[in-house]
Amino acid sequence: MEQGRDSSKEQAVQHMFMCSKLYVAAFEGRTELVARLLTGSSGLAATAQAMNALHPGLCCSTREVTAERSTLLHIAAGRGHTDLIAEVIRRDSTLLSALNSSRDTPLHFAARAGHADAVRAIIQLARDSVEEAGPWGDVLRGKNEAGDTALHVACRHGRDAVVETLMKLVPELAAELNNAGVSPLYLAVMSRSVRAAAGIVGCRDDASAAGPMSQNALRAAILFHVDMVSLLMQWCPALATELDSNKSSPLHFASSNGDCSIIKEILMYAPPSIVCIQDSEGLSALHAAASMGNLPAIHICDSHGRNFLHTAAMKGHCSIISHVMKNRMLDYLLNEQDKEGNTALHLAVLAGEYRVISKLLSSGKMQVHIMNNDGHTLSDLIENSTGFYLMVRLVVKMFIYGVQFRPQRQDHINKWNGQDIMKWREATSKNLAIVSTLVATVAFSAAFNVPGSYGSDGKANLNGNRMYNTFLVLDTIAMTTSVMATILLVYGRASRSHRSWQGFIISMHFLWLSLISMMLAFFEAAAAVTSDKKAMKTVLYQLVYLGLYILINVLISLAMPGSITGRQRVLKKRINRQYPFSVIYALNMFMFIVVNTIAIAAMDITGNLR
Template identity: 70%
Template structure:
C-alpha cells in the first residue's frame, strides 16, 4: 500500500493501536472482524459508518503491520499478512516499510517472519524490490539495522538477502560503514561474510577509515577481508593509515602495516603529508618509531612545503620526536635539511617559540646554527617573531650559550624587539604590586605595635631581651622599610613616563619580595619567642623552611630562562660581539638574567637566615 493509496483521514482507532502495540493478536482479530459491539460503537463515534480495518494508519501514516514489526510481535505479523498481504510493501510518510521498522528496533525474529511471509505472498519478481526497498534517506533495512548496531538482525538479513550489503544509501554510505560506526563487531562480521559487500562511507572514506578510530578488533577483520581498503583515500586523500597515525594506536598501525602493501606508508594527502608526518604533528612518538621501523625510507618524504616529519614535529613543539631523531644515526641527515623556504627544523622551532625543541636540537651538537633561509635569516633572527617576553628571553639565552649568529646587518638598522607591549604590561602589573606592597607595609607596621609577649606595666615589651624577639624587630623593620620603598617606586613609575621607571619597577619587585620573606621569617621568630617548648619551635622551623624552600624552587624554575650556567655565561661570557648584538635588539635579556641571579642570591640568603634563626633558638 503506497502513500498515495491511503485514504484521507483513515486513521487508526485507539483500541486497535493499543492492541497492536501490545501484541494482543486475539483482540486485534476481533477488532478487525467487528465482533466487539462496544468497540465498534466507539469507532463509529470517531469515524461514523465504518469498523476497524487493516488499512488504518497511525502517526507518520504507519500501518498496524509497521507497529507490530517494530515491537517484534511475530504472531500478529503473521495474522495481519494472512489477512492483507499488501501490508508487506506498505510505506509510511518516510517511505519506511514494516521491514525497516523491524530492522531499526533489532527485531531479528520479526525480520525473519516478514521475509518468510513475503516469499510466500509476493511474486518472485517483486521480492527483491520488497527486501531492498529504500526509505526517503535511501536506507535499506540492512542500513537501518547496521546503523543501530543490531548484530543479530544484520546477520539474519545477510542470510536472507546478502546482496543488500552491496547497496549504498542516499548519502553514498554502505551498511558496512554504518556497522563500523555503531561499534558492533557482530554486525561487521556478518556483512564481510559477503565477498561483494560495499565498504563506502561519507566523504569518500571506507569502513577501515572509521574502524581505526572505533575498534582495534574490527581493523584486522576488515584487512583480512579486503587488504586494498588500506590504500583507499578519502576526499582529502587521507588513507586509513593517516587516520591511525593521527590517533597513535600502535597496535592498529602495526596491523595495517602488516597487511597493507608497502606503498601505504608512502601515500600523501592533499597537503603532501604522509602518515609519518601525521604522527609527528600529533606528537605520537611510539607511532613515529613504529612507522620508521617498518619503512625507514619513508623518513625522506616531504610535504608540499618541502618539509620532513622532523619539520612538522619541530613546528608543533614535540621534543620527544626530536630527541629520537637526534639519537638515530640514520635520521641525522634531517637535522639540517631545509624546506622550500630554506628553513631548517631549528628555524621553525625558533619561530614557534618552542624552547624544548630548540634545546633538544642544540644539545645534540649536530645542528648548524648559522644556516640562512631563503630570506637570509638564521635561526637566531627568527626570535624577532616571538610574541611572548619570557619565550624570547629563553631563546636568546639558549642561542647565546651555543654561539648562534645573527644575519649580517647594519647595527643602526636593527629594530628593538616589540613582540609584546611591555609598557602596558608594566603599568598594569605596577598597579597590582602597589596594592600588595601597601598591604604588606600595613601588616608589618601593625605587627610592631602588637609585639609578641605583649607589654609590661612600664610600657616596655616583656620579651625585650629575648634574642628571638630582637630578631623579630629587625625583620619587621626590614619588612616595613622595603614594602614602603617598593610602594614609592611603583607609584613613581606609574606617574613617570621616563625610561628610568623600568629600573624603579625592577628594584621595587626585589624590595617587595624581600619584604615578604622578612614577614615570613618574622612570623617564625615571633612564635619561637613566645613558645616555651623547643619541640614546637623545631616543628615550626621545619614547616616554614620546607614551605619557603618549595616556594623558592617553584618560582625559580618558573622564572629561570634556562640554566644557572647559561645565565652566568651571558653575564660573564666573552662573546662581546654577540652580547652587543643582543643588547641592541633584545635589551631586556641581559637585565632579566642579572635580576634572576640577584633573585637567586636573595633566596639563598633567606634560606640561610631561617637556619641561623633556628640555631639562635
C-alpha cells in the same frame, strides 16, 4: 515515486485511529484475539464502519493506525510476534508497504527492534504474497525519511542477527546509501559490531563502505579495535588508499591516533606506496604521527621538503626529538634543511618551542652556524619573537652555545621591539602595587599587635627577648621595602618614561624582599610565643625553611633563562645593541639569586639562634 507518495497520502485519509483493544492485543501478541476483532479478510474501512454501526466495539479494521500512523503490522513487527505478522499479512498484504509518519515500513520496525525471526517472516511472506512481476523488491528495499533501509537501521543499532538475516535474504541492500551518503557497513562499524560487519563483507564483495565527508568504514574502524581493521583490510585492501575530502588516507588517521597494532595491520595488506600519500597540506601519514608525538615514523618529505623531525620540532614534541637523538641511524635528520633552508632548530625557534631548542642544542650534534635561504641564522630568528620572556631565554641560550648572527652593519641593527612588553609592564605594575600595599598594611598592623601582647605599662611583654627583637627588625624591613615598592610602581605608571623601567625592576626586588622578610618575621613571632619546648620550634623552623627553599628554587627554575657561561665579546656587543632588555633581565636574575641566598642564610642563622 511522487505518485506513490500522493497515493499514500490519499490512503491516510481513509485510515481510522486504532482502537485500544486492538492495540493492546497486537502489542501482547494475542493472535486469536486480534483475529476476532478484525472484520473479514479484506479489512476494508467501509466494511469495518458498517460492522461497527451494527455491533459497536466488536469489529476493527487492519487499516486502523496509531497517532504516529503505525499500522497493526508495524506493531506486530516491532514486538517480534511472527504468528501475528502472518495473520495480518494474510488478511491485508498491502500493509507490507505501509508507511508511518517517519516513512518506516514494518520491516524497519522489526530490524530496529532486533527481531530476526520477524524480519525473516516479513521477507518470506512479502515474496509469497506479491507476484514475481510485482513490486515486492520495493517493499524490502524501502527507505524511510532519512533514506535508511532496514539494513541501515539494523546496523546503526548493532542488531547482529538481523544483519545476518538480511544479508542472506536481501544481500543487495549492502550497496544502498542513505540520504547522508552513508552505507550500512559504515554504520555497523560505528556501532562496534564486528559480527554485523562480518555479516556484510562475508556476503557481498560489492558492498559499499562509504561514509560522511568521503570517508570509508576503515576510518571508523581505526577508532575502535584492530579486529575490525583486520576484517576490513582482508575484505578490501583498496580501502587503505581511498582519500577523504581532505585527501587524508586511513593511514593518516591511524598514525595520528598512534595505535601501532592498527598501523601494522594496515601496512600488512596495503601497498607500500601508501606511506607516500600526502594530504591537502602536503603531509604524509608519518608527518601526522610526528605532529601528534607518536614515535612510529620514518623519514618522508612533505611539499615544503620537511621531514617528520621538522614537524615534531614545530609542534614541540620532545619525545620525537629524543628518539631521533638516540638513534644514530637518524643523525642525518638533525641538520637537514627544508626547501626554505630551515633545519629543525630553525623551525623550533620560529615556533618558540624552547624545550625542543634546549634538547637539540644539548645534543652537541647541531650545526648552529647554518643559515636558511633568507640568510638568517638561529640568533637572527629571535627577532620574530613577540614574547619578552621567550626572547630573553632564547638570547641567553644562543649566547651560551655561541650561535652567531648573520654578517650585518652594526649601525643597521634595530632594537628588538616586542609588542607585549609595555602591556605586560602596565598590567604587572598594577597588580604588584596592590600586593605591595597589602604587605605594607599587614606589616604596619603587626607592629602594633605584637606577639605576647602588652603589659600594664604599655610596653611589650616580650621586650628584650631575642626572637621578639628579630621579629621587629624583619617586620620593619618588610614594611619599609613594601612602601618603597609601592611608591616606585605608582611613580612608574604615572611617569611612563623610559627610566620607569629601572624603577619597575627595583620595585620588584623590594617587593620580593618584603615578602621574604614578612615570612621570616612570622617564624620569629611564632617561635617567641611558643613554649620552650625545642621540638615545637624545630618543627616550625623546618616547615618555614622547607617552604621558603622550595618556593625560591621553583621561581629560579621558572625565571632563569639558562646558565650563563663563557664570554664572547662580539656576541655580547651585538646582544647589547639589539636585545638590551635581555642583558638587564640576566643581571636582575643574578641579583634575585643573591637576595634569595641571603634570605636562606638568614633563615639558617635565626634557626640556630632559637
